[in-house]
Amino acid sequence: MRYDAEHRERTRATILKEAAGAIRAKGPDGIGVAALMKQAGLTHGGFYAHFKSKDDLVAEAIGVMFEEARNRFDRSRADADPRQALSDYVGFYLSPMHRDARGKGCPVAALSGDMARLEPQGRERFGRGVATLAGWLGKALEAYGVPDAETAGRSMLAELVGALLLSRAVADPGESDAILASAAASIRARYCLEEAQ
């Protein structure tokens, strides 16, 4: 019905935003095209006017998630010294709030487990996101003199992701909190972030 010029674009963005949330919350196989389109206020058939296939959507949505993550990371380091910025990021990452907001949180933690089963297109995009994120962490560590910063950045990302995943996986809330707290304490101690908090 020949809507105004950017209508199609806006609709596509809405679908992608819904998908980015739903895929993180329920996994790439946990959400169907019909349900997703309904969430976006549309019907399922129209989907294929915007995306070649569901795999195509998933790959694009992964890109959107990493853009969101980049914005968050940029914001956290905007006005502070690198050590403070890193401390803030660790604090956010290992917070119960982040744990409980799977659909809005870090795509790496939300999707790592599903990646091995995903089509190459999405995996590739995910891999680039992981490398970028590890690089940011490494640079932040390097900025205040941590040695072997590239290795440390990857190690730190692994612990952040592992701790968040475990805290989401276990059934007991006390154990879940303890996992987050232990990882935070260990990371802070080892990269001299204690006093910055």
Add this chain to the structure above:
Amino acid sequence: MRYDAEHRERTRATILKEAAGAIRAKGPDGIGVAALMKQAGLTHGGFYAHFKSKDDLVAEAIGVMFEEARNRFDRSRADADPRQALSDYVGFYLSPMHRDARGKGCPVAALSGDMARLEPQGRERFGRGVATLAGWLGKALEAYGVPDAETAGRSMLAELVGALLLSRAVADPGESDAILASAAASIRARYCLEEAQ
């Protein structure tokens, strides 16, 4: 057809063993009852003579996986001093071999990502397994004088799991190897395991 006394039991064990592998490799939703029974040399209908439901099977299979993991851990610490045993375990855990054997490897790394979506029965069993594994690591660390061993055990598990997951998730083999190596180096340095390797 009234097979001999333990036939039923043996069949059940076969199904569980196949399930424990397939669930780790493809996820709880990645394998169907029919395909699983076929792998076990049976037809799909007979399944319900052994398990109440697929959810029931998944929960039991998770138990089997953690038993396997316990055996592996026990073996690794059988004849060495605690530091050497821990070093061996870290070496095994972060090896490319373990990364590539998802169906036979650590259930925590294989299933963390799926846990949040699983029924409570399976989650509960998984949570107990995680706590036990973190406890073992903590005890091993304590045995050679690492301070705050309980915290350190949880932190170490988080990094092991996170690194293995990331190494399986990224598409680029070089990056995957680097993630494993970075985590191993960081863990060895921080818990004085270098010289033990």
Add this chain to the structure above:
DNA sequence: TCTTTTATATGATGAGCATCATATAAAGCA
């Protein structure tokens, strides 16, 4: 040998899924 028992097999049901051919409706243009 005949009956009873029970582990496994067959086949069906109904739900959910991705995908696609076709229809509709409304905005811009004539």
Add this chain to the structure above:
DNA sequence: TGCTTTATATGATGCTCATCATATAAAAGA
């Protein structure tokens, strides 16, 4: 006002899945 274009809607197809009612076949006990 009427025509054309195109974003969205409807409805169908064929697939996979968990589950279950029912059938079969063979071992154990008589």
